[in-house]
Each structure stands twice: as structure tokens, then as C-alpha cells.
Amino acid sequence: MRDAVYARISEDDLGTERGVNRQLEDGRALSAARGGQVVMELHDNDVSALNGAHRPGYETLMAAATSRQIDRIIVFHTSRLWRNHRERADGIDQLKAAGVSVLSVKGPELDLQTAAGRMMAGILGEFDTAESEIKGERVARAALERAQQGRANGAVLYGWRRVYTFDEQGRRTGFNDEVDEEEAEVVRSIVARLLDGGTLRGITEYLNEQGIPAPGAGQRRSHRAKGQNDTGTLWNKTSVKKLALRHANVGLRLHHRGRPDEALLPAAWPPIVSQDDHDRVIALLSAPGRGVKGVARPGSRLHLLSWGIxxxxxxxxxxxxxxxxxxxxxxxxxxxxxxxxxxxxxxxxxxxxxxxxxxxxxxxxxxxxxxxAQDDKAMVEALARADALRAKLAKAADDYVDERITAEQLHRITARLRAQLTEVETTARSAHVTPxxxxxxxxxxxxxxxxxxxxxxxxxxxxxxxxxxxxxxxxxxxxxxxxxxxxxxxxxxxxxxxx
Known part of the structure; x- marks a missing residue:
């Protein structure tokens, strides 16, 4: 039997590939035990199969099966091969036509030329898909709870440091994000320089000249931005801009960015930039026509009036x-x-x-x-209203913790206040601001x-x-x-x- 061993891991942030290598090793051993000959080894590392993401290794595998270069596919489990309904159905049909079977290290061998084999592949696949979807629902619910409580969704953000709390047995019970004054001052200086007429390029060059490490410096990453060094210490214009525009700077947490239910919620961490400066930076960096791709800007910032007003x-x-x-x-x-x-x-x-x-x-x-002179009245009133709504959200969360209200009441209160807060924040952002x-x-x-x-x-x-x-x-x-x-x-x- 000409065997192709395929491995996949959904998450590998550090890019170590240890998981896929273990799967490949087990696949080789199973091929040898079944009298096969491994003619191809393929893997997709740090790629989910649930939402139909591009998987180069899988596509090469299926092309080899269709062209009859292999007789059998060996995987650690069928869930490594398929998680997606449509991809699984198409894959079963292709392997049936090619006469290729599927053998799992932790599972049965599936003869896809038989009705029983295809039925078993479908049943196992539905369980695999359901497992991923149920996990996704749990993760989404936990993320919503974190957002409502204002807690960070992952690693501590640049500008703060994480302080953990422990119980009497020394077990970690939670954490608080406190201001890291050294990093926070970097953020404030970026905002101040932008409002003082500085450019993203100029600020980037200054930070690198001063030897100030960029966010994430020293962390192991599988990919680095173009022009970045191996340790990730260099700044670029994109990282400077993102840092300046973060709602986190003023103690807000963005939940579900770009989705229909996107919302700005009060964060549990303290702000490090004033709301006024934040509004002006957003107005400055979001100005119409700024950074339009494909437009040459000869003389930009070399002369007072060229490519400006x-x-x-x-x-x-x-x-x-x-x-x-x-x-x-x-x-x-x-x-x-x-x-x-x-x-x-x-x-x-x-x-x-x-x-x-x-x-x-x-x-x-x-x-x-x-x-x-400008009509700031609408913006000032909107910002005051937003602060009041955030205070109500925080009080509702406290009442729930103190068991004064039920989870259902908290959900209704939060949904209503969040809708009002979104409307008020839209009004505040639309008001004219002088950067x-x-x-x-x-x-x-x-x-x-x-x-x-x-x-x-x-x-x-x-x-x-x-x-x-x-x-x-x-x-x-x-x-x-x-x-x-x-x-x-x-x-x-x-x-x-x-x-």
C-alpha cells in the first residue's frame, strides 16, 4: 500500500510544529505495522479545518489521491482530516472515486468504496464537527462574559502589567491589569507627538533610534512583519498607529470587532490616555484621504504647502x-x-x-x-452620557456578583445599556474634533x-x-x-x- 501520512494542528502560536511531528511519527509507525510504504508526508500547522480555511497540505494530499499516486491516507484521527461538513462530503466522494481508504491511528480504517465505510466516515465526521462547534459556543460565551466584565481577552496589553491573585492554597484565582508606567509613557508620548504635528514615520524612527522595544519584543512568533528582526524589537508605522488608536488607551474594551454586534464596553484596566487626546488622535488618523493607497505624494512633508492644504x-x-x-x-x-x-x-x-x-x-x-470655535456641545454631552451608561453597566455587574439581580436580569440590563452606549458613542465620534x-x-x-x-x-x-x-x-x-x-x-x- 502506498501510504500518505497527513497531520494537522489547529493552534500552534509559537510555530514549534511539535504536534504535527508527533502525528507524523505515529502515522509512519502505523504504516509499517500494516505493511505499507510511506510515499508522502504532508501537514498543515496552526490551521483550523472547521471554517474551510486554506490548507495547502490537504489540497496537495487530495490532488495526489485524485491522480492515484497513493492508495491510503493515514491520519492520527479523522478529525485531523475533516471538520467541515461540505469539505468532508466532497472529500469522501473524491476518495471513493479514487479508491483511496482512510486509516486512523486512533480509530478505524474506512473503506470509502463501500456504503458502510462512507456511512461510518459521515457519522464520525458529524461528531468531529459537533465537537468543534460546541467548543466554539463555549469559547464565545466565555469571551462574552470577559467582555461584560471588562477583562482582557488574552495576554496583557502593552502599557499595563498583569498582577495575579491567589487563594490560601496558592492557587491562582484571577488577575488585575495595572498600569506599567514605562510602557504607558511610550503610548502617551506617541499620542502627544502625533498631536504635536509628528508623523507616523518620524515617530517610528525615533522609537527605533532610542532603542525602545516594540510591543511583543522577545516573544516567539511563527511569523514576523516585513522588515522586523527575529526578536521583534523594531517598531513600524502600523504598530505605532494601532497603539495610538486603541480604545484600550482610554479604558474601553472592543468586543467583536467588525461584527454586527460590535460594542465598546468599560474595561477593567485603568486608562493611560485622556479621552480628549484619544478623540483628537482618532480624528487625526482617520481624516478623509489620509494614507490613500496608490496615490503618489511627491514632496510630502518636505515643503509647507505641497500635497497639503x-x-x-x-x-x-x-x-x-x-x-x-x-x-x-x-x-x-x-x-x-x-x-x-x-x-x-x-x-x-x-x-x-x-x-x-x-x-x-x-x-x-x-x-x-x-x-x-466649534460645536463641541453635542460631543461633550455625548461623552458625559457615555460615562453615565458605563457606570450603570458596572453597577449591574456588581449587583449580579452580590446576588441582587439574576443572570437573566443582568442580560436584559446589559443588552439595553449596550445598545444605548453604542448610539451615544457614535454621536460622540461624529462630532467635530480639532486634533x-x-x-x-x-x-x-x-x-x-x-x-x-x-x-x-x-x-x-x-x-x-x-x-x-x-x-x-x-x-x-x-x-x-x-x-x-x-x-x-x-x-x-x-x-x-x-x-
Whole structure:
């Protein structure tokens, strides 16, 4: 008999492959005991078979069976071969047509060319599927309970440390996640740098230059992100962004991300970022058009107005920077140009200087705070309402623990409050938020000119994006030397200031 030994393990986070290797070893021994010859060994490690996930080893196995390269498949148990209803039915039909049987280390041999063999394969398979589905229901129910109690679903998150509790016999009874000040400060610094005009790339480079280990550093992983080292100590833009956007930062736990019943629930761990800063970071990193794939952004963050709020006053395109002029007379200058048609062009340094003087003048006025005027009332009320609902959820959980209410009452109360909380949080997220309000207010006042001159390019761009809708370069009114400020139109947000 030409035997193919197949092994599968559903979970192997560390990628050790010890489980599949044990199955393969037992399969070889069984083949030898039954007088077979192993002509093929295949495995799928860390892959579930319940939901029809891609299994390269299984697909190769079935292709070999269909092409009649093997006579028998040896598995540790039939559940290693099939867990999915449809995949099992298709597999039985294919093996029947190919005349290939299935032999289990811990189970019977199934002759799929007979009705009895196919019936037995179906019965065993239904038990295998039911076992997985029942386990899934238990896991889902436990996950819901953890979410309702605000407990972490797995390993401790970056920014906190796990402290376990024990009973008198030294047995572990539970845990609490407390703030890890060193890691929490890293998270706060990321948020602060973003709100201070920093970029994801710049923050990533800073963290790596400082030698600060990334989340998960030192943990054994079967896969690493592109550009990551073996120990996982390096940061990348994705890890920085995810850390900044986590609802966990403000003491919230996201349950069933992306599903119809997705909900934000109060977490059992303390917050490490203020709700205000969190809202502003979300508004900043979720801005329309940010990080659009496939769009080249030449000059991005190299110039004040290029690929930002700078616009062509004729066609509305972005501005780019190019060197133009006559080298013979030493007149080569960097100009802002319309990126699409070249409709307009203007001296970059003079435009930047003019825009800077206008912004400084406005920030120096006593009513500079009016530049940030916005309808925050709805957001403030929504956030206060959300806090009240979370308090009610926490009280309901305490009442259940203290046996003041039943499990059924807790379920009804939680379902109702969660629906209200989701609605309120949606209202709060939809309210307008100014991401760089703190940076602008620090620059406002008598020292505006000094602070502007010392600010980085990214900080200046952040201030402009907060205060202005656009800076439009208009066609020249007259030919000749000199710079005409009338050809630069400054459009303030909310209609504040002069154009």
C-alpha cells in the first residue's frame, strides 16, 4: 500500500510544529505495522479545518489521491482530516472515486468504496464537527462574559502589567491589569507627538533610534512583519498607529470587532490616555484621504504647502515644488506648481513667508481662541452620557456578583445599556474634533512669531491644517518682478480672519 501520512494542528502560536511531528511519527509507525510504504508526508500547522480555511497540505494530499499516486491516507484521527461538513462530503466522494481508504491511528480504517465505510466516515465526521462547534459556543460565551466584565481577552496589553491573585492554597484565582508606567509613557508620548504635528514615520524612527522595544519584543512568533528582526524589537508605522488608536488607551474594551454586534464596553484596566487626546488622535488618523493607497505624494512633508492644504487656484489640484529659472543668471528658485496642468507657479519661499506672517498676525490677536470655535456641545454631552451608561453597566455587574439581580436580569440590563452606549458613542465620534488644538493654543499669543520660527515643518503644517481650509495660488495679475500677495488666497476655517 502506498501510504500518505497527513497531520494537522489547529493552534500552534509559537510555530514549534511539535504536534504535527508527533502525528507524523505515529502515522509512519502505523504504516509499517500494516505493511505499507510511506510515499508522502504532508501537514498543515496552526490551521483550523472547521471554517474551510486554506490548507495547502490537504489540497496537495487530495490532488495526489485524485491522480492515484497513493492508495491510503493515514491520519492520527479523522478529525485531523475533516471538520467541515461540505469539505468532508466532497472529500469522501473524491476518495471513493479514487479508491483511496482512510486509516486512523486512533480509530478505524474506512473503506470509502463501500456504503458502510462512507456511512461510518459521515457519522464520525458529524461528531468531529459537533465537537468543534460546541467548543466554539463555549469559547464565545466565555469571551462574552470577559467582555461584560471588562477583562482582557488574552495576554496583557502593552502599557499595563498583569498582577495575579491567589487563594490560601496558592492557587491562582484571577488577575488585575495595572498600569506599567514605562510602557504607558511610550503610548502617551506617541499620542502627544502625533498631536504635536509628528508623523507616523518620524515617530517610528525615533522609537527605533532610542532603542525602545516594540510591543511583543522577545516573544516567539511563527511569523514576523516585513522588515522586523527575529526578536521583534523594531517598531513600524502600523504598530505605532494601532497603539495610538486603541480604545484600550482610554479604558474601553472592543468586543467583536467588525461584527454586527460590535460594542465598546468599560474595561477593567485603568486608562493611560485622556479621552480628549484619544478623540483628537482618532480624528487625526482617520481624516478623509489620509494614507490613500496608490496615490503618489511627491514632496510630502518636505515643503509647507505641497500635497497639503496648498491648492491651484485655477483647477484645484495639489501643489508640488520644482526648481525653475535661468542658471546663467543664478536665478534657479524653488516654485510651487500646479501638479496636474502647471496652471500656476509661485516662489515657494515668498509664499511660505507670506502665509507665515498672516498666521502669526492672527495668532497674536487676543481672540485667537476663536479660531478653534466649534460645536463641541453635542460631543461633550455625548461623552458625559457615555460615562453615565458605563457606570450603570458596572453597577449591574456588581449587583449580579452580590446576588441582587439574576443572570437573566443582568442580560436584559446589559443588552439595553449596550445598545444605548453604542448610539451615544457614535454621536460622540461624529462630532467635530480639532486634533491639533493644543498645539495651536500653545502658539497663540504675544510669542507667536518666536514659536512659529522655532517650530518644525510638521508642526507648522499641523497648525495650518487646523486653522485653514486652503491656501490657493492664483494666476498672476501682472507680469514683472516682485511678489504680489493678492495672488495668494488664504481661506480660514469657519470664515475667521481675512482672505
Amino acid at each position: 496648498g491648492e491651484c487656484g485655477v483647477c484645484g489640484s495639489h501643489l508640488r515644488v520644482a526648481r525653475k529659472g535661468n542658471m546663467r543668471y543664478g536665478a534657479m528658485k524653488q516654485l510651487y506648481f500646479c501638479d496636474t496642468k502647471g496652471c500656476v507657479g509661485r516662489d515657494r519661499d515668498r509664499v511660505d513667508d507670506f502665509v507665515g506672517r498672516v498666521v502669526i498676525a492672527r495668532l497674536s490677536q487676543p481672540d485667537a481662541a476663536d479660531l478653534l 491639533h488644538a493644543k498645539l495651536v493654543m500653545e502658539m497663540a499669543g504675544a510669542n507667536a512669531e518666536t514659536i512659529w520660527s522655532e517650530a518644525t515643518l510638521n508642526q507648522k503644517r499641523a497648525v495650518l491644517s487646523t486653522l485653514l481650509k486652503a491656501v490657493r495660488i492664483l494666476p498672476v495679475l501682472r507680469r514683472g518682478p516682485g511678489f504680489d500677495p493678492r495672488t495668494v488666497e488664504i481661506v480660514w476655517r469657519g470664515g475667521s480672519g481675512d482672505n
